[in-house]
Amino acid sequence: MAPMSSDALRRHARSVLALNPSAPRRVVAVKAALAMGLPLAAAQLAGRLSLGLLASLGVLTILYGPATPGRFRARLMAVVGAGLVASVSLGALVAGRPVLTVVALVAVAVLATFACVTLKVGPPGAYFFALTLGVANVAVAHGTSAGTAILATCAGALVAWCVGMSDLLVGPHRPEARAVAAADRAVAIYESAPQDEVEPSRAAASRALHAGWTAVSDGGSHPPQVAALAQVQERYAAATARLAHHRLGAVAEATGTLPDDPGASGAEPQPWGSVDDDAAQDDIDRPTRVDPFLDAEQLRDSSLGRPRAGYVLRAAVRRPSEVLLISTRVLVATALAGTVAVVSGRGHAYWTVAFAMLVLHQGGTRETQTVRGIHRTIGTLGGLLVFALLVMLHVQGWWVVLVVVALQLVVELLVTRNYALAVVAITPLALTIGTASAPGAPVDTTVADRLVDTLVGVASALAVLWLTGRSRAELQLRGHARRVVVAIERVLEDLAADALTTRTALDHRRHLYYELLECDAVARRAAADAPRAVAPYRRMERSVSALGYLVLGACWHPDLRRSHAAFDLAREPLARIMAEPVTRPRPAETIERDVRAVEGLIATLRRDG
Numbered sequence: 001m002a003p004m005s006s007d008a009l010r011r012h013a014r015s016v017l018a019l020n021p022s023a024p025r026r027v028v029a030v031k032a033a034l035a036m037g038l039p040l041a042a043a044q045l046a047g048r049l050s051l052g053l054l055a056s057l058g059v060l061t062i063l064y065g066p067a068t069p070g071r072f073r074a075r076l077m078a079v080v081g082a083g084l085v086a087s088v089s090l091g092a093l094v095a096g097r098p099v100l101t102v103v104a105l106v107a108v109a110v111l112a113t114f115a116c117v118t119l120k121v122g123p124p125g126a127y128f129f130a131l132t133l134g135v136a137n138v139a140v141a142h143g144t145s146a147g148t149a150i151l152a153t154c155a156g157a158l159v160a161w162c163v164g165m166s167d168l169l170v171g172p173h174r175p176e177a178r179a180v181a182a183a184d185r186a187v188a189i190y191e192s193a194p195q196d197e198v199e200p201s202r203a204a205a206s207r208a209l210h211a212g213w214t215a216v217s218d219g220g221s222h223p224p225q226v227a228a229l230a231q232v233q234e235r236y237a238a239a240t241a242r243l244a245h246h247r248l249g250a251v252a253e254a255t256g257t258l259p260d261d262p263g264a265s266g267a268e269p270q271p272w273g274s275v276d277d278d279a280a281q282d283d284i285d286r287p288t289r290v291d292p293f294l295d296a297e298q299l300r301d302s303s304l305g306r307p308r309a310g311y312v313l314r315a316a317v318r319r320p321s322e323v324l325l326i327s328t329r330v331l332v333a334t335a336l337a338g339t340v341a342v343v344s345g346r347g348h349a350y351w352t353v354a355f356a357m358l359v360l361h362q363g364g365t366r367e368t369q370t371v372r373g374i375h376r377t378i379g380t381l382g383g384l385l386v387f388a389l390l391v392m393l394h395v396q397g398w399w400v401v402l403v404v405v406a407l408q409l410v411v412e413l414l415v416t417r418n419y420a421l422a423v424v425a426i427t428p429l430a431l432t433i434g435t436a437s438a439p440g441a442p443v444d445t446t447v448a449d450r451l452v453d454t455l456v457g458v459a460s461a462l463a464v465l466w467l468t469g470r471s472r473a474e475l476q477l478r479g480h481a482r483r484v485v486v487a488i489e490r491v492l493e494d495l496a497a498d499a500l501t502t503r504t505a506l507d508h509r510r511h512l513y514y515e516l517l518e519c520d521a522v523a524r525r526a527a528a529d530a531p532r533a534v535a536p537y538r539r540m541e542r543s544v545s546a547l548g549y550l551v552l553g554a555c556w557h558p559d560l561r562r563s564h565a566a567f568d569l570a571r572e573p574l575a576r577i578m579a580e581p582v583t584r585p586r587p588a589e590t591i592e593r594d595v596r597a598v599e600g601l602i603a604t605l606r607r608d609g
Contacts, residue, residue, distance in 0.1 A: 022416040027167060028066040029412035035062045035163040037405040039156050044401055051152050053433050054139060056404070057132040058084055058156025062164045063124050063412075069175045069219030070168045076121070077164050081157030083112070087129045088153045091136035092146035098349065101137050102338035105353040108133050109334045113361045114327045118316040119309060123415075126361045127354065130334075134350020135434050176225045179215035183208040183232050191239045205236055217306070307514045308507070315515075320479035320582065322522050325472065326363040329464050333360055337460040341453065348434075351450055355380075355457025360465060365528040369465055373458045375420040380454045382420075383427020384447045390428060391443040404432055473530035474537055475583065480519040481541045481591075482582045484548050487512035488598075489574045491551050496568035500555055509555060516548045536588035543595045573597040 036059050043052025061081040065073045087108055094100040112126035136149045168174070186201075186208035193201040209232065216225045316323040337356035341349035359373040395403055407429040414422040427450075435446065469476075491512050494505040523541045527534045554560045554567070573594040580586055 019417045025412055025416060029409050031066065031163050031167065032062050032412045033405045033409040035059050035160045036408045037401060038159050038163070039152075040401040040404060044398060049397070049400060050144075051148070052401075053404075054136075054144070054149055054152035055156035055159070056433050057088060057135060058153040058158070059160045060084060060124075060128045060132065061157045062160035063128070064121065066164060067175055069215050070165065070172055071220045072218035073168075073175075074161075074165060077161050080121075081161060083129055084132050084157060085150060085153050087133040088136040089146070089150050091133035092140040092149050095137050095140035095146070098342050101134075102335075102342055102349050102353065104137075105130055105133060105350055106331065106334045106338060109353060109357045109361070110327050110331045113330045113357070114316065114323060115313075116361070117323050117326055117363060118312050123362070126330075127358050130357055131350065131354045131430065134348070134354060137350060138348060138434065173219055173222050173225060176212075176215045176219040176222060179208075179212040180225055180229050180232065183212035183229060187232050187236045187239070191235065209233055209236060214306070307510050311507070311511060312514070315483060318479075318483075320472065320475045322363065322476050322480070322525075325469050325476065326360065329360045329461075329468055330357055332468065333357070333461045333464040336464065337457045340456050340460070348449065348453065351434075351453040352457045352460075355454050356461045357457075359458055359461035363525075365525050366465055367528065370462060372419070373462050376423055377454060377458050379420040379423025380427050381451070382424040383431075384451055386424060387428035387431045388443055388447050390432070391446075400432065404429060407432075470530075471533075473526040474533045477519075477523050477526045477534055477537045477541055478586075479582050480515070480522040481537070481544050482578070484512070484515045484519050484544050485574055485577050485595075487515045488544075488548050488551050489571055489578065491555065492567050492571050492574070495551075495554060495561055496564050496571065498562075498564055500561060509552060512548055512552060516545055520545060540588040540592045540595070543592045547595050547598055570598045 036056055039055035039059065040049070040052035043049050043055065058081060061077050061084060064080045065076040068076065090104050090108065091101075094104045109126065109130045112129040115121070116126040132153070136153070139149055140146050171177075183205070186205040190198075190201040190205040209229070212229050212232070216222070216229055219225065315321075333356040334353045337352045338349050341352040355376065358376060359369055362372075363369075364372075390403060407425045410425040411422050411429065414425065431446070431450065487508065490508040491505075494500055494502075494508055499505050519541060523534070523538055527538050577591055577594050
């Protein structure tokens with residue numbers, strides 16, 4: 001990867017203090033603060049504030065999916081709460097055994113990273129599973145009973161679940177309605193866009209529609225939202241037809257060919273979230289040209305919803321896999337950081353391991369992850385000063401409750417606007433909870449130790465980030481493009497067998513759509529990390545993606561989908577691609593030639609149909 005340009009360096013330097021635009025988070029922040037405050041207040045009234053601080057480990061459940069549709073949110077928070085309780089239980093089990101503690105921390109960090117990235121859990125991701133394990137481990141090692149720590153965490157998770165779902169009592173389908181309204185606004189902008197703004201507004205409308213369908217599906221496909229979004233989609237399709245001067249499929253009928261530029265099918269959105277935060281996407285050039293045929297067809301299948309967890313988990317373990325690369329980096333970095341902590345005799349290895357994990361667990365480009373680590377370090381320095389000030393002020397009792405609630409509120413208000421500033425609040429919040437489990441340490445020692453732990457953790461993460469996977473960007477892209485080819489072949493098999501209406505065929509189309517989105521995201525990150533090596537394969541990936549959308553379109557075309565023998569014939573070039581091991585070097589031009597052969601067959605079908 002080439003060094004960052006001076007413009008990029010200046011942009012990242014400004015980002016330390018800049019407030020980024022963000023959707024309103026007042027409700028989310030108030031819910032998080034309320035969930036944190038309730039067990040703390042109850043514990044303070046009972047004269048057991050330390051129990052309230054332990055319960056706050058379970059309260060972290062509320063940070064997951066705070067604005068998602070109710071049905072999906074209920075399941076997500078239940079699973080996260082159970083995971084946090086399991087982490088606390090494991091931390092209690094290995095308390096007092098430093099080596100086993102590091103092994104447990106590393107194992108949880110890797111497994112949680114793999115699961116959160118694969119299942120698109122979203123921020124805060126896997127981080128808190130390792131952090132809660134570490135805090136519980138220290139608490140039990142300093143005299144708290146394991147049962148007390150586990151029960152307190154369970155209570156906190158239950159409070160978080162109830163508070164997290166509370167806003168749905170007055171608006172049970174409000175998240176879906178917001179997504180539908182956002183799609184409506186985006187399509188309205190697209191409908192009235194001047195000629196020079198048509199393409200970006202069309203891409204924005206497409207992304208909003210994808211997000212809308214995902215939200216409606218997550219919420220249980222409530223009929224009013226389904227009907228409203230279907231009307232918005234019809235307006236989008238009509239606007240696309242008017243502005244392109246033809247309806248679905250007219251590209252092939254008018255010209256007899258596909259667009260010359262395979263990149264014309266860019267701007268596929270990510271309706272199931274991303275492994276990256278917003279900063280990661282800002283660093284990657286996303287093309288905005290959208291072919292009308294392909295764009296309309298991806299909308300038709302966007303309502304298929306999320307792929308099943310079993311499918312994405314199985315896909316993630318097949319090498320080469322970006323998820324495996326992220327998980328491997330987390331494994332090496334946390335093991336390195338934990339080993340340094342144990343060998344040097346540092347008392348709180350969990351802080352070192354957690355910081356190493358924090359830089360890497362969301363993935364992204366090297367530049368993005370490096371900036372994330374720098375922001376975390378800068379924010380931690382400020383946060384340590386805030387914590388030292390709080391300790392010197394001898395904050396106790398109800399003041400502790402007030403400070404923790406206020407810090408949680410500030411974190412949620414800032415985390416999407418400025419990560420470094422949010423960390424200034426996150427650090428004293430985490431230390432206040434953590435030191436309650438091991439009271440008595442001098443403040444200067446605590447601050448100095450956490451500073452060293454932070455530097456060791458971040459340095460371990462950045463070293464692993466820059467020393468691993470440097471020659472694998474091309475392989476990652478080829479691996480994900482292969483997954484698209486396999487998914488295309490399965491849909492072609494359904495077309496050839498006239499079996500489009502079966503549940504299996506529906507899953508095959510859902511899987512193809514999912515792989516198309518994933519491949520585009522992987523390709524953009526790979527191109528950012530190794531532009532020269534990836535460039536030929538980026539063109540190949542765009543050609544594969546164009547083919548994928550053409551095949552999805554054929555499934556819905558009333559005439560094309562009846563050409564069973566032709567679709568069976570179209571599988572032959574794909575068989576040549578799949579016969580070659582993806583780990584074996586193969587020129588991008590050769591792969592693209594086979595893809596073009598299939599495209600040509602489908603273009604002929606479209607023209608003749």
